[in-house]
Amino acid sequence: MGDSNFLDQFKDDISSNVPGFIAVSVTEVETGVSYVSLSNKDDFDPEIASAYNLEVVKAKKSAIxxxxxxxxxQDIMITLTDQIHIIDLSEKGDYFIYLAVDSTxxxxxxxxxxxxxxxKDIVNKL
Known part of the structure; x- marks a missing residue:
């Protein structure tokens, strides 16, 4: 994958600019490997969340x-009582961005x- 500075920039941009940011990760669909992850809550592990969300993606692909x-x-949105989780797949479906935000x-x-x-900043670099 080469230089990962663009991934660090991505997580910094998301965490700084998305209101209600909780966590983000970028995960490869085929292997389940997380390229990068960040959470602002000690008890919220985005890599664990991504592992489970990978199963959601696989189930939806099977259903299709x-x-x-x-x-x-394109994306899968899960609305919880106090959070919104978005699973945004790349065009080719080879990786996804998982984002959790505080719905309030x-x-x-x-x-x-x-x-x-x-x-768009990372799509051509992965």
Whole structure:
């Protein structure tokens, strides 16, 4: 993967600019390897969350195949009582960005727009 400074920049940009930021990670779908992760809560491990979210991605891919759909996952959003979790897949589906935010502080439209913006910064480097 080469120089990982762009991943450090990515997590800094996300954590600094996304209101309600809790955690972020970038994970390879095939291997489950996390390229980078960051959390602002000691009891919230984004790598553990990504491992479980990988299973969500795989299940959804299986469902799409079983339904015979000619479609790819763009993102998966899970709304909890006090958090929003977004699983944003790369165009090729080879990795995903997992982002958790505090739903009382986050604006969903802004969060998704910022995630898309910062995703562009890393999409060609992974």
């Amino acid at each position: 195949k079983a339904l015979g759909l000619d479609s790819n996952i 502080k986050a604006n969903l439209g802004m969060t998704r727009a910022l995630l898309k913006k910062y995703k």
